[in-house]
Amino acid sequence: MTLLAMRLRGAWNGISRAPGRYLFGAVLLSGVFVGVLAATRHGVRFLEDYPAIGTIAGAIEQRSLEALFTVLMLAVAFSVLTGAIATLYGSHDLPFLLSLPVAPARVFSLKVVETYVNSALLPALFTVPVLVGLGIEHAAPPAYYLIALAALLALYALPVALGALVALVLMRVAPAGRAKEVATAASVALAAGLVLGMRALRPERLNQLTPTQFEEALKRFAELKVGWLPSTWAGEAVWRALQGQVAVSAAVLAVVSVALLAGVARVAAAAYRAGWFRSLDAVTRPGRVGALPAAVWERPLARLGPQGGVVVKDLRLLARDPAQWSQILVLVALAGVYFISTSSLATELQGLRDVVGALNLVFLGFLLAGVGIRTAFPLVSLEGEGFWLLRTGPLRARQIVLAKFWGSLPAMLLLGGGLGLAVADRLGVSGPLTLASPIAGLCAGLAMTGLGVGLGAAFPRFDAASPAEVPLSTGGLLYMALSIGYAVLATLVWAYPSYRTLRSPGTFQWTSAEGLAVLGAVTLLTVLWTVVPLVYGSARLDRYESGVG
Amino acid sequence: MIDVEQLVKTYGRVTAVDGVSFRVEGGEVVALLGPNGAGKSTTIKAITGLLRPTRGRVTVGGHDLESSPLEAKALLGYVPDRPYLYQKLTGRELLRFLARLRRVADGEARADRWLTHFGLQRSANELIETYSHGMRQKLTFAAALLHDPPALVIDEPMVGLDPRAAHDVRRLMRQHADEGGAVLLTTHSMDVAEAVSDRVLLLDRGVIAAEGRLEDLRHSIGRADASLEAIFLQLTEEASAPVEP
Numbered sequence: 001m002t003l004l005a006m007r008l009r010g011a012w013n014g015i016s017r018a019p020g021r022y023l024f025g026a027v028l029l030s031g032v033f034v035g036v037l038a039a040t041r042h043g044v045r046f047l048e049d050y051p052a053i054g055t056i057a058g059a060i061e062q063r064s065l066e067a068l069f070t071v072l073m074l075a076v077a078f079s080v081l082t083g084a085i086a087t088l089y090g091s092h093d094l095p096f097l098l099s100l101p102v103a104p105a106r107v108f109s110l111k112v113v114e115t116y117v118n119s120a121l122l123p124a125l126f127t128v129p130v131l132v133g134l135g136i137e138h139a140a141p142p143a144y145y146l147i148a149l150a151a152l153l154a155l156y157a158l159p160v161a162l163g164a165l166v167a168l169v170l171m172r173v174a175p176a177g178r179a180k181e182v183a184t185a186a187s188v189a190l191a192a193g194l195v196l197g198m199r200a201l202r203p204e205r206l207n208q209l210t211p212t213q214f215e216e217a218l219k220r221f222a223e224l225k226v227g228w229l230p231s232t233w234a235g236e237a238v239w240r241a242l243q244g245q246v247a248v249s250a251a252v253l254a255v256v257s258v259a260l261l262a263g264v265a266r267v268a269a270a271a272y273r274a275g276w277f278r279s280l281d282a283v284t285r286p287g288r289v290g291a292l293p294a295a296v297w298e299r300p301l302a303r304l305g306p307q308g309g310v311v312v313k314d315l316r317l318l319a320r321d322p323a324q325w326s327q328i329l330v331l332v333a334l335a336g337v338y339f340i341s342t343s344s345l346a347t348e349l350q351g352l353r354d355v356v357g358a359l360n361l362v363f364l365g366f367l368l369a370g371v372g373i374r375t376a377f378p379l380v381s382l383e384g385e386g387f388w389l390l391r392t393g394p395l396r397a398r399q400i401v402l403a404k405f406w407g408s409l410p411a412m413l414l415l416g417g418g419l420g421l422a423v424a425d426r427l428g429v430s431g432p433l434t435l436a437s438p439i440a441g442l443c444a445g446l447a448m449t450g451l452g453v454g455l456g457a458a459f460p461r462f463d464a465a466s467p468a469e470v471p472l473s474t475g476g477l478l479y480m481a482l483s484i485g486y487a488v489l490a491t492l493v494w495a496y497p498s499y500r501t502l503r504s505p506g507t508f509q510w511t512s513a514e515g516l517a518v519l520g521a522v523t524l525l526t527v528l529w530t531v532v533p534l535v536y537g538s539a540r541l542d543r544y545e546s547g548v549g
Numbered sequence: 550m551i552d553v554e555q556l557v558k559t560y561g562r563v564t565a566v567d568g569v570s571f572r573v574e575g576g577e578v579v580a581l582l583g584p585n586g587a588g589k590s591t592t593i594k595a596i597t598g599l600l601r602p603t604r605g606r607v608t609v610g611g612h613d614l615e616s617s618p619l620e621a622k623a624l625l626g627y628v629p630d631r632p633y634l635y636q637k638l639t640g641r642e643l644l645r646f647l648a649r650l651r652r653v654a655d656g657e658a659r660a661d662r663w664l665t666h667f668g669l670q671r672s673a674n675e676l677i678e679t680y681s682h683g684m685r686q687k688l689t690f691a692a693a694l695l696h697d698p699p700a701l702v703i704d705e706p707m708v709g710l711d712p713r714a715a716h717d718v719r720r721l722m723r724q725h726a727d728e729g730g731a732v733l734l735t736t737h738s739m740d741v742a743e744a745v746s747d748r749v750l751l752l753d754r755g756v757i758a759a760e761g762r763l764e765d766l767r768h769s770i771g772r773a774d775a776s777l778e779a780i781f782l783q784l785t786e787e788a789s790a791p792v793e794p
Contacts, residue, residue, distance in 0.1 A: 017561075292674055293657075294645060302649055309649030313638065320637040320676075385633035389692070392597045393650045394623040545600050 004110055021459075025474035028481055033129045040133030048137075061134070066235035068130065069155060072123040073231050076156050080119040080163035081186065083468055086323065087115045088167050089276060092463070098276060108268040112164050112261075118469055119163070120156035127152055131238060138242045147241035151250060154257040155234040161260045168267055171275030185322070230256065306395050310403035317382070323467055324382070327374050328411075335415055338367055343426040350430065351502065357429030358498035360420075361440045365487030368416050368444040369480075376412065376452025377479055378470035379404040380541065381461045397457070397542035401534055405453045409446070416445030432501045432508045432515075440494060443522055447486050447529035454533025455479045458540035486529045493521045550575045550624075550700045550731035551596060556605035558591050565591040567755040568605070575699065578722055578732040580742035582777075583752035584785050589735040590630070592752065593704050596733070597627045609700055623651065626693035630705040630735075632685040636678035640669055640688050643677065644695055651696040663691035667714070682709035690718065701725055703734040707741055719745050739778040749777065751784055759784050 015022045047057040088111045097107045131148040134140070170182055230253060237250035294302065301308040318324045342360055380401065383390060390400055420441025424434050459475025471479065497518055500508040509515050551573040558566040566588040573579045583589050594600040596607050598614055598621070606613060612620040634643055641660060648656025664670045667687035677685065686709045693701065703722070707715045722732050722745050736742050742749060749766060751759040759766055759780075766780045767773055775783075 292641060306650045306652065309646050312649070313635065313642075313646045316642060317635060317637050384635075385631075386635045388599060388627075388629060388633065389635075389647065390650070391599055392622060392625065392627045393647070394619040395650060396619065543601065 004113060007110060007114070021474050025477055028474070028477040029125065031481070032126070032477075036126060036129035037133045040130045041137055044134065044137040062235055062239045065130070065134070065238060066229075066231050068127070069231035069234050070229065072127060073155060073159055076120045076123055077159040077163070080115065080159050081166055083119045084115045084160070084163040084167040085170070086469070087111050087118060088164060088272075089171060094276065098273070103269065104273040104276070105265055105269040108164075108272045109265060112160065112264070115164060116157065116160045118472065120160055122472065124152055124156055134238070134242060140242045141244045143244070144238075144241040147246065147250060148238045151234045151237040151241075151253060154253050155230055157257045158230050158260060161257070161264050165260075165264045165267060168264070168271050168275060171278055172271050185326075306393075307399055307403035307406065310390070310400065311407040314379070314382075314404070314407050327467055331371050331374060331415075335367070335371075335419060338363070339419060339422055339426075342423045350428075350505075353427050354430050354433055354498075354502055354505075357424060357427050357433040357437060358494070358502065360423050360427070361433075361436055361494040361498065362487070362491045364416060364420055364437075364441045365444045365490045366484075367419070368412065368441070368448045369483035369487055371415060372412065372448030372452040372483060373471050373476065373479055374467070376404075376408045376449045377456040377476065378464070378467040379408055379453055380457040380537075381464055381470045382467060383460075384462050384464075387460075387462050396538075397544075398538040401453060401457045401538045401541060404457070405449060405534060408453065409449045412445035412449045413442055414445075416441030416443075416448075430501050430505055432497050432510060435510055436494060436497055439519070439522065440490065443526040444486070444490065447526045448483060450530030451479060451482055451486070451533045454535070454537035455482070457537030458533070460541065460544065482529070482533075486525065489525055490522065493518060493525065550610055551702075551733055552606075552608040553592070553596065554606045554608075556592065556595055556607065557603045558588075558595060558600060559603045564755055566595070569752070569755070569757055570605075571750055571757065571760065573700070573731045573733045575729050575731050576726055577747040578726045578734065578745050579748045579750060580746035581733060581735045581750045581752060582737075582739075582742060582781060583735075583758075586754075587752040588755040589752055590704065593702055593733075593735055596702055597625060598622055623696075624699050626696070626698035626701045628686075628689050628693045628701075628703040628706060630708060632682070632689040632709075634677050634685060634688065634692075637676055639674050639676055640664065640680070640684075640691075641673040643688065644691060647692050647695055653696050656695070659695055659697075660691070663694055667691055667717070683711055683714060686710055687714055690721075694721075699729070700731045701733070703732065705736055706734055707736065707738055739776065739781060743777040751781065753785055 044061060047060055050057070088108065091111065091114070094107070094111075097110070098104060100107075128149070131152065132145070135144050135148070166186070170186065233249035233253040233256075237247045237253060240247035240250070298312045301312050304311075318328070342356065342363070417438050418441070420438035424437035429437065455475045455478055456470070459473055459478070461470050461473055464470045470476070497508050497515070510519065553572070554570050556566050556569045557564065569588070569592060571579070581589050581592065591600060595602050596609070596614070598618055601615075606615070607621075608614065609621040610624040612624070614621045635646075638646065641664065644660035644664070645656060647653075648660060653659060661670070664673045667690060669684060669687055669691065672680065672684065677688065680688065690706075693703075701722070706718050706722070710718060719741065722734065726732050726747070732745075734742075734746070743763065746763075748762055749760070750757055751766075759769060761769070763777060763780075766777075766784075767775050770780055770783050772779065772783075
């Protein structure tokens with residue numbers, strides 16, 4: 001508890017030094033809370049009032065809650081292993097903590113709590129308004145809120161504890177000096193497995209059902225029970241608590257979580273210190289002695305001056321740092337799944353193909369927003385404690401920000417434009433949408449790169465242990481809010497040509513005044529979302545003071 | 550070469566540096582000394598552009614760090630007290646990157662020269678994460694000297710260096726000044742300061758408590774044979790002594 005109190009005191013000191021920043025974050029979070037709460041309450045009322053499913057509404061709500069728990073638990077599992085490795089073995093304060101006269105298992109416990117906060121805090125924060133919304137709509141007793149919160153905390157403790165356990169084992173068995181790489185590879189494999197597993201459910205089959213079959217599917221969904229899944233235990237615990245009862249599954253969840261945490265603590269007592277020593281090993285190969293010339297691919301970039309030099313350096317670090325390249329692999333897997341999923345919705349009917357094509361214009365914005373927070377947003381923060389090298393060099397903050405922007409833009413444009421083009425081609429959408437799709441992807445790629453790099457520069461976290469940790473900040477929340485704002489506004493702009501294409505095929509032309517107006521509006525929106533954050537980020541980074549605030 | 554005028558830096562209600570002024574000319578080594586928390590690091594960070602002064606002005610080679618930061622920084626080489634470098638680059642790649650950043654024309658040849666000078670040529674193609682603390686410190690020196698800067702700012706130069714490297718660094722600082730460069734260093738090692746510096750600035754609680762050549766400082770305390778350590782102890786003791794009612 002002393003270690004935890006010390007950490008909490010540090011966090012509190014950080015807040016009291018810059019209260020404005022945290023207040024801003026709290027306001028943003030409150031906005032998200034209110035939004036999710038309203039959506040949950042609306043959803044529950046819709047289900048309860050809908051005539052065809054009103055009788056099984058409760059069961060559908062419970063299954064939906066379990067599905068939400070499952071998805072978020074998987075999301076935690078998705079990132080927890082690399083996070084656990086970084087926190088358990090890569091934290092800067094470990095040399096100090098492990099030199100104290102305290103048991104290594106206690107240090108480990110503190111780091112598990114930190115891993116929990118880093119990996120599960122955001123999913124937990126997004127789940128709380130859902131549980132509150134359910135409680136309000138069902139007029140739940142006060143005890144419900146306590147039980148629901150406890151179930152939530154216990155549920156997310158499971159992947160965190162498992163992640164910590166796997167990290168402990170990997171650090172003991174992986175080849176010396178390679179433990180972090182092996183752990184990252186395992187994490188990527190796990191993530192890819194989860195993505196493929198989700199894809200294996202083939203949700204597009206719902207598209208082929210008749211209304212009767214769809215109702216039947218909903219009934220089956222309502223009856224579906226997977227008793228061995230912890231998310232089912234949590235769902236059951238929450239559901240029974242709504243009715244003022246304590247479910248057996250609540251006790252099962254609590255016992256399993258506590259037992260797992262105790263088991264991990266036991267293993268840690270024996271293995272943590274030894275694993276820590278192994279993590280300090282680095283691979284030293286008998287390298288080539290003598291001057292090695294710059295690689296061929298570096299030379300054209302290096303001719304671009306200091307900014308080209310920054311891009312070359314960033315590409316080298318990306319290729320060598322498993323915490324960075326693993327993010328890219330996961331995102332490529334997600335993009336692949338998006339392409340396959342959207343393409344599989346193609347039907348014989350041109351009208352339906354155009355509907356999916358129009359939806360694709362919307363989804364592309366959201367997809368690239370999700371990609372941007374993992375790729376563009378952390379770029380400035382990834383300079384880490386080496387930032388002083390750039391800061392003391394003859395380079396303006398604007399040049400640093402632009403170097404990051406140009407470095408990440410090609411990949412984002414390739415992803416956005418490529419997906420837009422490929423999906424439109426695969427679906428066989430009508431003429432206007434064929435052009436709109438790649439343009440939507442390119443614009444979203446451009447805007448999300450500018451927004452991500454700009455806000456990442458405005459709110460840098462040079463002390464983050466891994467790229468995944470960087471977005472857990474005020475800047476990350478602001479990025480999410482503004483990227484959703486872009487996607488919504490872009491949807492409104494793209495709605496017009498989509499509507500015209502669906503309503504009166506063949507009447508909309510991009511070269512007409514209305515077509516040019518749509519293109520102008522998208523361009524203006526994209527330029528605004530790209531340039532303003534870059535200017536803002538450059539100005540903030542210019543004022544950034546090393547070791548202050 | 551380095552001109553600090555009425556430098557003030559505050560953090561909230563705390564004033565870390567309060568109206569400090571000094572100049573480091575080409576051809577001299579100046580040691581900035583002071584007890585912990587005296588404001589040395591803040592002063593150094595303000596000179597290198599890592600901090601922005603609350604008030605006052607810093608110029609390097611006549612270029613104001615606020616209005617002409619690129620020109621000013623181009624003339625500076627900086628060695629921080631903690632050598633944080635990009636772990637996943639090799640030593641050679643780091644120097645190549647910095648040569649590009651500073652537009653050094655013959656960067657490869659200069660990198661080779663400094664790697665050899667600091668005995669790092671055998672590990673130049675290894676990742677920096679495999680380097681010892683001392684090797685990183687040497688690489689940081691190589692990085693600071695790569696563009697042949699007329700002004701060197703060095704924060705705690707001897708931390709982590711073995712005796713031979715420490716000896717080399719002392720000689721290097723002296724040589725840099727003898728060739729016309731300006732060197733500003735902070736150190737807690739009175740031996741180093743005494744051995745290489747032409748002048749001493751004693752900073753205490755954000756203000757300059759004493760300044761001058763070693764002889765001047767001896768004269769100021771009235772002890773002709775006093776070591777720099779004795780001078781330091783006496784002056785900082787006087788400054789921290791309670792005022793008699």
